[in-house]
Amino acid sequence: MKKERSLLRSIGIAVAIIVVLVVYAFAFSVTDVNFETTRSEERLTQLTRILRALAHPDIIEYDKEEMDVEVPFYMPCPEDGEPEIEVDKSGPYIVVDPPCAGPKEFVTINGFNFIPETRGPLNFIPPSGAKLQIGNFETNSDGEFEIKTELPNRQPVEEAQIIRATARMNVGSPRLSPLAWSTIDKILETVFLALLATTFGTLLAIFISFLAARNLMEEVKSPLTSVALSVLGWTVGIGLGIQVARWIGGFSESLSEDIIVILVGILISSLVIWLIVRWAVPAEEIKQPKLSVRIARLLALAVAAGLVLFVFNFIAYLGFYIGDYLEDNLGPFGFLGNFVFQLSDIFRMITPALAAMAVGGVLGSFSGRIGQLVSDSWSPNAVKFINVIVSGIAGATVFALVGAGIDWLYQIGDLTRTFYIPAGVGALLGMALALWVTPKRALPIGSVIYTITRTLLNATRSIEPLIYVIIFVVWVGIGPFAGALALGLHTTAALAKLYSEQVESILPGPLEAVQATGANRIQTIVYAVVPQIVTPYISFTMYRWDINVRMSTIIGFAGGGGIGFLLQQNIRLLDYRAASTQMIAIAIVVATMDYTSSILRKRFV
Amino acid sequence: MLEVKNLTKIYPGDVLALDKVSFKVEPGEFLACIGLSGSGKSTLLRCINRLVEPTAGEIVWNGVDITRASQDEMLRIRRKMGMVFQHFNLVSRSKVLTNVLAGRLGYVNPFMSVFNRFPKKDIDLAMQQLERVGITDQAYKRADELSGGQQQRVGIARAMVQEPEMILADEPVASLDPVLAHTIMQYLEQINKEDGVMILCSLHFLDLVHRYADRAIALNEGLLMFDGPPGEIDDEKFKEIYGKEAERIG
Numbered sequence: 001m002k003k004e005r006s007l008l009r010s011i012g013i014a015v016a017i018i019v020v021l022v023v024y025a026f027a028f029s030v031t032d033v034n035f036e037t038t039r040s041e042e043r044l045t046q047l048t049r050i051l052r053a054l055a056h057p058d059i060i061e062y063d064k065e066e067m068d069v070e071v072p073f074y075m076p077c078p079e080d081g082e083p084e085i086e087v088d089k090s091g092p093y094i095v096v097d098p099p100c101a102g103p104k105e106f107v108t109i110n111g112f113n114f115i116p117e118t119r120g121p122l123n124f125i126p127p128s129g130a131k132l133q134i135g136n137f138e139t140n141s142d143g144e145f146e147i148k149t150e151l152p153n154r155q156p157v158e159e160a161q162i163i164r165a166t167a168r169m170n171v172g173s174p175r176l177s178p179l180a181w182s183t184i185d186k187i188l189e190t191v192f193l194a195l196l197a198t199t200f201g202t203l204l205a206i207f208i209s210f211l212a213a214r215n216l217m218e219e220v221k222s223p224l225t226s227v228a229l230s231v232l233g234w235t236v237g238i239g240l241g242i243q244v245a246r247w248i249g250g251f252s253e254s255l256s257e258d259i260i261v262i263l264v265g266i267l268i269s270s271l272v273i274w275l276i277v278r279w280a281v282p283a284e285e286i287k288q289p290k291l292s293v294r295i296a297r298l299l300a301l302a303v304a305a306g307l308v309l310f311v312f313n314f315i316a317y318l319g320f321y322i323g324d325y326l327e328d329n330l331g332p333f334g335f336l337g338n339f340v341f342q343l344s345d346i347f348r349m350i351t352p353a354l355a356a357m358a359v360g361g362v363l364g365s366f367s368g369r370i371g372q373l374v375s376d377s378w379s380p381n382a383v384k385f386i387n388v389i390v391s392g393i394a395g396a397t398v399f400a401l402v403g404a405g406i407d408w409l410y411q412i413g414d415l416t417r418t419f420y421i422p423a424g425v426g427a428l429l430g431m432a433l434a435l436w437v438t439p440k441r442a443l444p445i446g447s448v449i450y451t452i453t454r455t456l457l458n459a460t461r462s463i464e465p466l467i468y469v470i471i472f473v474v475w476v477g478i479g480p481f482a483g484a485l486a487l488g489l490h491t492t493a494a495l496a497k498l499y500s501e502q503v504e505s506i507l508p509g510p511l512e513a514v515q516a517t518g519a520n521r522i523q524t525i526v527y528a529v530v531p532q533i534v535t536p537y538i539s540f541t542m543y544r545w546d547i548n549v550r551m552s553t554i555i556g557f558a559g560g561g562g563i564g565f566l567l568q569q570n571i572r573l574l575d576y577r578a579a580s581t582q583m584i585a586i587a588i589v590v591a592t593m594d595y596t597s598s599i600l601r602k603r604f605v
Numbered sequence: 606m607l608e609v610k611n612l613t614k615i616y617p618g619d620v621l622a623l624d625k626v627s628f629k630v631e632p633g634e635f636l637a638c639i640g641l642s643g644s645g646k647s648t649l650l651r652c653i654n655r656l657v658e659p660t661a662g663e664i665v666w667n668g669v670d671i672t673r674a675s676q677d678e679m680l681r682i683r684r685k686m687g688m689v690f691q692h693f694n695l696v697s698r699s700k701v702l703t704n705v706l707a708g709r710l711g712y713v714n715p716f717m718s719v720f721n722r723f724p725k726k727d728i729d730l731a732m733q734q735l736e737r738v739g740i741t742d743q744a745y746k747r748a749d750e751l752s753g754g755q756q757q758r759v760g761i762a763r764a765m766v767q768e769p770e771m772i773l774a775d776e777p778v779a780s781l782d783p784v785l786a787h788t789i790m791q792y793l794e795q796i797n798k799e800d801g802v803m804i805l806c807s808l809h810f811l812d813l814v815h816r817y818a819d820r821a822i823a824l825n826e827g828l829l830m831f832d833g834p835p836g837e838i839d840d841e842k843f844k845e846i847y848g849k850e851a852e853r854i855g
């Protein structure tokens with residue numbers, strides 16, 4: 001019995017070994033492993049050439065000065081024997097031996113008194129003045145050289161011709177070559193691209209990470225009435241928000257001609273907002289106020305929110321003015337003006353989105369509360385009846401929106417298929433759901449949101465930024481902006497996942513304790529969750545910034561700007577000296593980044 | 606007045622943690638809850654402020670059935686119930702004062718509190734409560750720089766700034782040494798006697814129960830085994846509560 005088992009075991013091991021060998025053999029053949037190519041003569045010379053080029057990065061250059069040293073030379077020798085040639089030995093001079101010779105004959109050229117360690121071409125100059133290069137010289141440490149070279153094949157002439165050695169010397173101090181300058185320019189672009197991607201990715205990821213944290217979302221449960229109503233509330237709210245933002249945007253644009261109007265508008269609106277908030281949001285409330293008071297407060301807050309949009313728009317226009325002014329008047333610091341300008345543009349762009357989220361959030365939570373109230377206080381049958389209606393409408397809305405999305409993507413343009421059928425199916429599904437669930441049961445809606453968020457994050461994260469660049473390049477054109485957007489998107493997904501895992505690993509005790517004081521959900525997050533996650537968040541952000549710098553060096557390969565763009569160009573052009581410069585720049589930046597981030601991490605964590 | 610009627614809790618996996626538990630607590634009473642580990646003490650206390658959702662039964666407090674309260678109502682009910690924990694449950698990276706002010710979250714304007722803005726009067730109240738437990742000088746330290754005994758005082762201060770009508774204390778002294786245990790229990794006693802706050806406190810040591818509680822209830826595997834003055838827990842009762850093999854110590 002025992003023997004049999006050990007025999008089986010050995011056979012198993014043998015089979016496993018064979019399988020592993022086969023797998024590797026297959027891997028070798030698939031990857032074309034062929035070490036013979038690595039040794040072939042021709043490849044090795046190529047490799048040597050490239051490695052030498054890489055070892056001579058194009059970074060520093062000098063001003064060059066040339067000095068010609070000439071000696072007369074006869075080709076062929078004159079009839080009356082070898083000529084006497086006078087040389088001035090006070091400076092550098094050359095001696096040709098023999099001093100005359102026929103075409104294609106060999107002569108030895110000696111140079112004396114040159115500056116040590118210089119180099120340059122040797123030319124044969126016929127009477128026509130053309131330069132025929134016959135060799136290169138390089139002086140030794142005594143300033144001398146000796147070269148044996150072949151004379152060119154020229155028609156013989158009687159008069160003296162010239163052999164000229166041109167010594168090239170570096171003069172002045174070394175300076176960065178134009179290529180080094182453009183490399184610095186691009187490496188800065190790279191670093192800032194990574195900075196922007198990290199910043200915006202982080203901001204979004206912080207928000208999303210709470211939605212993707214199981215321990216927070218699991219507790220979010222609502223009865224169907226509340227879920228359906230808040231879906232409707234959100235949808236209507238988002239639409240309304242965008243509409244309101246557009247309307248206010250148009251209105252403020254019409255007022256934006258005059259900078260005085262803008263300034264006064266900002267001041268007055270801010271004051272009014274402040275007054276409203278002071279009145280409508282009391283510091284502490286022991287008793288719940290009357291319904292009429294609460295409604296009045298709500299309305300006042302709505303006005304304040306509208307004014308906030310107004311102020312946002314005006315601030316954006318003010319930013320445009322300031323940006324323009326700075327750009328025209330700051331000279332070399334004009335980029336600050338552009339910065340203000342672009343920030344203002346971001347401001348103006350996100351205002352509708354903010355409005356949509358705000359109005360959607362308010363209406364969504366408001367209608368959700370109404371649903372909760374109905375569900376809590378009505379009889380089960382009445383709740384079931386209401387559920388069938390609202391859940392039917394909510395289902396129809398969601399499916400109709402999905403249908404509209406599909407229509408937009410595939411341009412079907414057929415209302416029956418993209419609107420009526422989805423809406424009908426959605427309504428039926430919604431009603432079926434309402435009939436199926438027990439009327440007052442709290443549904444794990446948080447877990448549903450959690451699952452959806454996680455799935456989206458995983459899908460987004462699994463695609464490399466290099467691939468996103470391709471899409472963004474189409475959208476915003478080749479350049480660093482496309483790169484920043486692509487990196488930012490990937491950063492958001494990757495960080496949101498890492499962050500949410502941190503949220504999941506917090507201690508539940510403090511969370512419970514804060515909940516037990518009667519704190520609402522947001523307060524609980526701010527007081528019990530945030531303090532526990534700040535440090536890991538910082539450390540993950542730093543880690544990501546590291547990755548982004550690395551990533552941004554190659555994002556240019558796909559058109560995303562930064563140094564990768566130059567590097568790829570130079571590699572294609574076989575300009576390895578230039579490529580080498582850029583690789584060195586990348587190495588320096590990445591190493592510096594590594595070093596600083598490790599220092600910062602030590603300090604913060 | 607708090608009246609618990611037929612309270613039952615079944616955890617997922619069919620764990621019956623509370624089995625039709627009924628009892629009453631008068632305002633201003635100091636009630637101790639005893640029982641073996643796993644007998645359902647924590648579950649009982651947590652059902653009262655609905656950190657744990659009860660499965661069945663009623664908890665009537667000031668005429669309101671807590672088990673039926675909506676989420677909003679529950680926030681308003683919770684702010685009148687302070688809770689003190691065995692492991693203190695302070696937010697260790699926050700300042701002591703912030704931890705105490707967290708007790709005001711149910712009262713203050715949610716918007717301002719998100720930016721860590723509290724009314725002056727709340728900060729004064731927090732400092733006052735810290736003074737009461739004798740650790741004013743620690744107010745601006747990080748909570749995890751404090752010793753266990755100091756942390757539990759912060760826990761009590763946090764419960765007290767809620768201006769509670771009831772304090773739920775779940776084994777408040779189980780992770781402290783005996784001397785500290787008495788200090789902490791004396792604070793609770795003081796709160797009970799001076800401020801008339803009702804206290805429900807689960808305890809492991811009978812001598813603490815005798816010394817501080819007006820009345821005791823005992824749980825065994827989710828069943829209420831005893832309800833009466835601590836003095837009535839004789840050897841026979843003791844065996845019923847703690848099992849036949851249990852020996853009385855202390």
Ligand SMILES: Nc1ncnc2c1ncn2[C@@H]1O[C@H](COP(=O)(O)OP(=O)(O)OP(=O)(O)O)[C@@H](O)[C@H]1O
Nearest residue numbers: 616617620622640641642643644645646647648649
């Ligand atoms: N979240 C939970 N899920 C499932 N079962 C649980 C959960 N919490 C507690 N229980 C079970 O419920 C029973 C009562 O637990 P509880 O924590 O109330 O006991 P306890 O009296 O407080 O014990 P201790 O003195 O150790 O704190 C135990 O059997 C426990 O295993």
Ligand SMILES: [Mg+2]
Nearest residue numbers: 646647648775
């Ligand atoms: Mg317990």
